[in-house]
Amino acid sequence: MFKFSNLSYKNQRIAIIFLFSLVPIVLLLTFAYYPVINMFRYSFTSWNGLSKNMEYIGFENYKTIFTNPEYFSVFKVSLYYFFTTFIQMGLALYFATILSFSVRMKNTFKGILFFPTLLNGVAIGFIFLFFFKPDGTLDTILNLLGLSGLQQKWLLNPNLINFSLAGASLWRYMGMNFLIFLGAISSIGKDVYEASDIDGANRWHQFIHIIMPSIKRILQLNLILAISGAIGVFEIPYVMTGGSNGSSTFVIQTVDVAFKYSKVGLASAMAVVLLGIVLLVTILQRVLIKEEK
Amino acid sequence: MKKGKTIVSLMALTLVAGLFSGCSSNNNTNNEASKNTGNGGTTEATATPADDTAAKDIKGNITVITQRTDIVDTVFKEYAAKFNEKYPDVKVSFEALATYEDQIKIRMSTSDYGDVLLLPTSIAIKDIPDFFEPLGKLEDLSKQYTGVEERAVNGMAYGIPMTINFNGVIYNKQVFKDAGITEVPRTPEQFSTALQSIKDKTKAVPLYTNYAAGWTLTQWEADLATVAGNRDYVNIGQVASDDNYVPGQPHYELYKVLYDAAQKGLIEEDPTTSDWESSKADLANGKIGTMVLGSWAIGQIKGLAANPDDVGFMPFPTNAEKVLVPLAGDYNLGVSIHSKNKEAARAWVDWFINESGYPTTEGGGMSPVIGAELPEILKQYEGTEVTFDTLAAAKAGEEGWSDEIDKQAEIGAWQPDFKKRIIEAAIGNRKESYDDIMKDLNDKWKAARAKVTAQ
Numbered sequence: 189m190f191k192f193s194n195l196s197y198k199n200q201r202i203a204i205i206f207l208f209s210l211v212p213i214v215l216l217l218t219f220a221y222y223p224v225i226n227m228f229r230y231s232f233t234s235w236n237g238l239s240k241n242m243e244y245i246g247f248e249n250y251k252t253i254f255t256n257p258e259y260f261s262v263f264k265v266s267l268y269y270f271f272t273t274f275i276q277m278g279l280a281l282y283f284a285t286i287l288s289f290s291v292r293m294k295n296t297f298k299g300i301l302f303f304p305t306l307l308n309g310v311a312i313g314f315i316f317l318f319f320f321k322p323d324g325t326l327d328t329i330l331n332l333l334g335l336s337g338l339q340q341k342w343l344l345n346p347n348l349i350n351f352s353l354a355g356a357s358l359w360r361y362m363g364m365n366f367l368i369f370l371g372a373i374s375s376i377g378k379d380v381y382e383a384s385d386i387d388g389a390n391r392w393h394q395f396i397h398i399i400m401p402s403i404k405r406i407l408q409l410n411l412i413l414a415i416s417g418a419i420g421v422f423e424i425p426y427v428m429t430g431g432s433n434g435s436s437t438f439v440i441q442t443v444d445v446a447f448k449y450s451k452v453g454l455a456s457a458m459a460v461v462l463l464g465i466v467l468l469v470t471i472l473q474r475v476l477i478k479e480e481k
Numbered sequence: 482m483k484k485g486k487t488i489v490s491l492m493a494l495t496l497v498a499g500l501f502s503g504c505s506s507n508n509n510t511n512n513e514a515s516k517n518t519g520n521g522g523t524t525e526a527t528a529t530p531a532d533d534t535a536a537k538d539i540k541g542n543i544t545v546i547t548q549r550t551d552i553v554d555t556v557f558k559e560y561a562a563k564f565n566e567k568y569p570d571v572k573v574s575f576e577a578l579a580t581y582e583d584q585i586k587i588r589m590s591t592s593d594y595g596d597v598l599l600l601p602t603s604i605a606i607k608d609i610p611d612f613f614e615p616l617g618k619l620e621d622l623s624k625q626y627t628g629v630e631e632r633a634v635n636g637m638a639y640g641i642p643m644t645i646n647f648n649g650v651i652y653n654k655q656v657f658k659d660a661g662i663t664e665v666p667r668t669p670e671q672f673s674t675a676l677q678s679i680k681d682k683t684k685a686v687p688l689y690t691n692y693a694a695g696w697t698l699t700q701w702e703a704d705l706a707t708v709a710g711n712r713d714y715v716n717i718g719q720v721a722s723d724d725n726y727v728p729g730q731p732h733y734e735l736y737k738v739l740y741d742a743a744q745k746g747l748i749e750e751d752p753t754t755s756d757w758e759s760s761k762a763d764l765a766n767g768k769i770g771t772m773v774l775g776s777w778a779i780g781q782i783k784g785l786a787a788n789p790d791d792v793g794f795m796p797f798p799t800n801a802e803k804v805l806v807p808l809a810g811d812y813n814l815g816v817s818i819h820s821k822n823k824e825a826a827r828a829w830v831d832w833f834i835n836e837s838g839y840p841t842t843e844g845g846g847m848s849p850v851i852g853a854e855l856p857e858i859l860k861q862y863e864g865t866e867v868t869f870d871t872l873a874a875a876k877a878g879e880e881g882w883s884d885e886i887d888k889q890a891e892i893g894a895w896q897p898d899f900k901k902r903i904i905e906a907a908i909g910n911r912k913e914s915y916d917d918i919m920k921d922l923n924d925k926w927k928a929a930r931a932k933v934t935a936q
Contacts, residue, residue, distance in 0.1 A: 238589060239608045321754045343753040346910040430695050432901040433753055433910060447583065448896045449888045450603060 224463075230456035237452035249457035259458065262436050265350055269421050272354040273414035276362050277407075284369035285395055298370070305363035313427025316356040317343075320428075346434050353435055357424045361417070365410055372403040412473055416466045438462055540570030541822030543596040543829060548581035548812065552843060560837050564829065571825040581812075596820040597829050599812035600632050600640040602895075606881035613639040614816040614823055616830070626834070626849045628810030630874040640813025641834050644777070644844030647806050647859070647869060648703035649796045651778060652771040653764055655788070656685045660770070665795045669738050672798035676747040679770040688742045689760050689769045692752030692904055695897035700774050701735060702894050703809060706872055708735045710801020716875040720882045723930060726923035733919055736903055738798065740915045743907030752904055761785055765792060773797070777811065779858060780845035794858050796867055804867045811844060882933060890929030892922050 195203065231249055233242045253259050283301055287294055304312065319325040320342035327339045342352040376398060384394055400407075422439040425431055431440035442462070446455030547553060553575050561573040576595060578584045585601050588594045589612055600613060615637040616622060622629045628642040650672075660679040666672040676687035691697035706715050709731040719725055726732050742748055749755050761778070763769045765786035772778075776794070783789040796806045814833060816826040833839060840848040847856060855863065862869075875882060887894045902918055905911045913921075 236605060236608075238586060238604050238612075240611050317754065322751050324754075341751050341753075344751050344908075344910070346905075349753075429693075429753065430897075432692070432695070432898075433905055444896075444898070445891070447586075447603075448893060448898070449891050450605070451888070451891075 227456045227459055230453050231460050232457075233453045234451075235453045236450040237446065238450075242453075245453070249454045250461070252454060253457055253461055259438075259441065262438050262441055263419075265425075265435060265437050266418050266421060268350040268354045269357060270415065270418040272358050273411075273418055276358045277365055277410055277414065279358075280362050280365035280410075281369055281407075284366050284373055285399060288370060288373040288399075289391075301366050302363040304360050305367070307360075309360070309423035310427050312356065312360050313424055316352075316359075316424070317428050319356075320352055343429060343433065349429070349433050349435050353425050353428060356428070357421065360424065365414075368406060368410060369403060372406040373399055376402050408473075408477055412470055415469055415473070419466055419469065420462065539568055539824050539828050541825040542572045542574070543820070543822050543825050544574050544576055545829060546576045546578060546581075546585065546595040546598040548578060548599060549843070550577040550579050553577035556843055560833070560839070563837070564832055567832065568825070568828055571822075571828065573829065592819040594817055594819070596817055596822060596826040597814060597833075598817060599643070600815045602812070605885070606632060606634060609634050609639045610637070612818055614818050614820065614827075615639055616641065616815065616827070625851060627808065627847075627851055627871055628849055629813075631810050631872075632813050632815075633874075634880070640815035641830060642810025642813050642840075642849045643834070644811045644840035644846035645808050645849050645871075646703075646775045646777055646811050646846045647794075647808050648700060648775045649707065649773075649794055649806055650771050650798075651764065651774050651782060652793050652795060653685070653767050653769065653791050654793045655767050655791045656683055656770045657793075659683045659685075659767075665793075666798055667796075667804065668800055669734065669741075669798045672738065673741055673745075673747075676742055676770065677745065680747055683770070685768055685770045686749050686763075687747040687770045689755070689764065689772050690739070690743070690748050690752055690904060691755055691757050691760055691772065692749075692901060693755045694757035695901070697757060697772075697774070698897040698900035699895050701739065701900060703775060703807065704773065704797035705731050705735055706807035707797040707805055708799050708801065710799055710803055710805055712805060712807070712870050713873045715807075715872050716879075716883055717873055720875065720879055720886065720930075723927045724923060725926055726919040728916075728919075732922075734800070735797075736900065736919075737915065739900065740903050740907045743904045748904070752908075765789075767791070776847075776856075776858075777845045780843075792858075796862075806862075806867060806869045808847065808869055808871045810849065811846060886926065886929045886933045889933055890922075890925035892925055892929075 192200065192203075230242075232244055232246060234245050234248070235242045283297075287297055287301075291297070307315075321327075322341060326342065327336075330336055330338050340348055343349050380398055381394060384398060389397070420439055421437045422443075425435045425437060426440050426443070429435045431437065431444070436444075438458070439462070442455050442458040445451050445458060545557075547557065549557070557575050561575070564573060565571065581599065582601050582603060585594060585598065586603065589601070589604075594612075600609065604612070609632060617638055619630060619633040619636050619638045622638040622641070626641050627645055629638045629640070631642075632638070632640045656679060657675070660675070660682045662675045662678060664671075666675045679685055679687040706712060709715070709718070711718065714731060722730075724730060743752075760769060760772065761782050762785045764772055765782050779792060779794060783792050786792055796804045814830050816823055816830060820826045834849060840846060840850075841853075841856060847853060855869070859869070874880075883894075893899060899918065899922060902911065903915065906913050906915060906918060
């Protein structure tokens with residue numbers, strides 16, 4: 189009779205590794221690669237999402253996207269999120285540096301900063317909807333501070349809406365950046381700081397000459413994530429404004445095309461284009477950063 | 482220890498096997514579905530149970546999917562109990578979906594979408610036979626029910642409306658009185674004057690748009706027939722014309738009312754953060770003058786009012802010769818083509834429409850049964866120039882064209898987007914004027930119509 193324990197240790201190891209990696213690989217194939225392959229397939233059809241027959245129309249969808257500037261004009265909304273990214277990373281780096289030294293109530297602050305990341309994006313959308321309401325939380329705070337002159341219609345004013353939304357997204361994602369930076373900074377040995385202390389370096393010198401060079405890689409990684417994040421902004425504007433009042437992004441537009449106008453084929457093509465752009469940006473960044481070295 | 486490993490690897494294997502079997506069974510059902518499709522059109526309609534002797538023979542379990550999350554555990558349970566008095570051998574279970582339209586569309590790509598469900602409005606009319614059991618010849622059913630023609634394909638009816646809605650303006654009578662408006666405004670000019678005097682003389686918001694909720698804005702589209710003053714316009718006239726969004730045409734005039742109100746500051750102060758749920762209470766209690774909605778909202782608003790008699794309904798303002806309030810079917814109730822107990826499912830459909838009382842009570846509209854009487858709130862219009870009528874069906878071979886052109890053009894007559902654009906333009910958030918927007922929509926319509934009619 190076959191018994192697992194009769195196998196040699198090496199073979200047992202191989203079998204176990206194989207079996208354990210099989211699960212995530214199958215999950216990955218079913219829920220990531222299979223849908224992506226289908227998406228490519230749909231992008232060449234005029235499928236409406238439900239119909240039993242799928243008409244193959246070649247590159248017609250791609251032609252529609254690239255000949256119609258309307259589909260790309262929404263990318264300028266991504267710029268707001270892109271520039272907010274730098275503020276977000278700056279703040280995250282600042283907090284991570286401070287909290288990596290011994291500070292009173294260190295863990296409480298870490299918790300507070302990381303907390304938004306644990307919340308559901310939809311819940312955050314609703315929280316900020318209330319926050320930006322006329323006479324909502326933000327206006328009340330401004331009132332208490334005696335700054336009632338600064339009160340605005342945060343979501344009504346077309347010049348402000350994207351800053352407001354990007355602000356909400358900053359609050360949401362800063363925790364994650366913060367955590368990654370904190371981890372990287374913690375891995376720097378204590379002895380390096382001690383040596384620099386003896387040499388008379390202050391905190392600022394330590395930051396510039398020790399921390400920054402040590403986390404350069406992580407900084408680059410966060411930047412790549414932030415840029416592809418800015419291109420694919422979705423949940424916060426979708427939940428808060430549904431993309432109205434000039435806050436629509438490319439992903440919101442894709443969802444609209446697929447589900448409001450039942451053009452799943454065209455929407456798939458848009459998703460493929462988005463995937464292409466994200467890949468391109470990532471590769472470009474890698475190449476540019478390497479050349480700098 | 483060794484045993485532990487074996488167990489774990491076994492578990493892993495089971496999980497993997499489960500995944501694979503899950504996939505393959507799906508494939509099978511898909512094939513079945515496509516086989517069924519071939520026969521779908523020719524299958525004889527399931528017979529309507531005629532008398533109680535037949536009713537006793539019907540048995541089985543059915544699942545009814547509904548959008549009424551609010552009453553699924555209360556009123557629907559009572560319905561099931563009453564239904565069982567007549568059909569003791571049918572076990573009815575319910576499933577309520579909060580965002581019905583989105584969720585059911587995804588489920589319909591499998592074969593598991595209940596026995597009785599509502600026909601999603603976003604599926605193309607010509608695709609309906611792939612998913613739903615025919616309920617009978619349109620000819621026969623349209624003698625019994627109003628509104629069955631809306632989702633009929635090739636002379637067969639696939640659903641019966643759960644209730645018949647009428648659309649127009651819901652207003653607060655007390656606010657109108659306080660503003661000194663004695664007569665219900667009939668034309669857009671009178672309506673505009675009325676809104677202005679609400680603003681001048683009361684504290685109420687004259688016209689609440691519910692911009693933030695979005696879907697509430699689509700209710701305006703239902704008043705297209707009132708503005709046109711013609712029951713043929715929506716499905717026949719519109720499809721035959723290249724110029725639907727030019728001055729003088731119903732679409733232009735309809736949304737001009739919205740634009741003008743927004744431009745003159747007669748809408749809520751900050752539309753982007755308005756809240757649908759509280760707006761109902763505000764209208765009920767005189768903080769809002771008017772809202773453009775359907776009859777389905779009347780019951781909900783009255784339920785929140787200190788004085789329910791304050792809540793009134795009027796037809797949408799129009800310059801047309803006669804005032805037509807369009808009657809339109811709400812969601813249609815149909816039977817899934819994959820149902821294993823089609824007779825029981827059909828029995829539920831018939832019972833629900835005819836005997837449950839839902840159409841007038843919970844549904845808040847009119848019964849789809851022909852010859853049913855007008856609801857209380859409309860009694861004031863009996864014997865006036867106001868007429869209630871359904872929309873004319875599209876010409877043969879042109880079914881669903883208005884919808885198809887609309888989607889092809891990405892205009893979205895039943896989507897909030899361009900209404901939002903109009904409000905944004907009116908309050909000065911966009912550089913374009915009302916005419917710019919309408920010209921853009923008309924160009925899109927023209928291009929898409931050329932494509933669709935060429936097919």
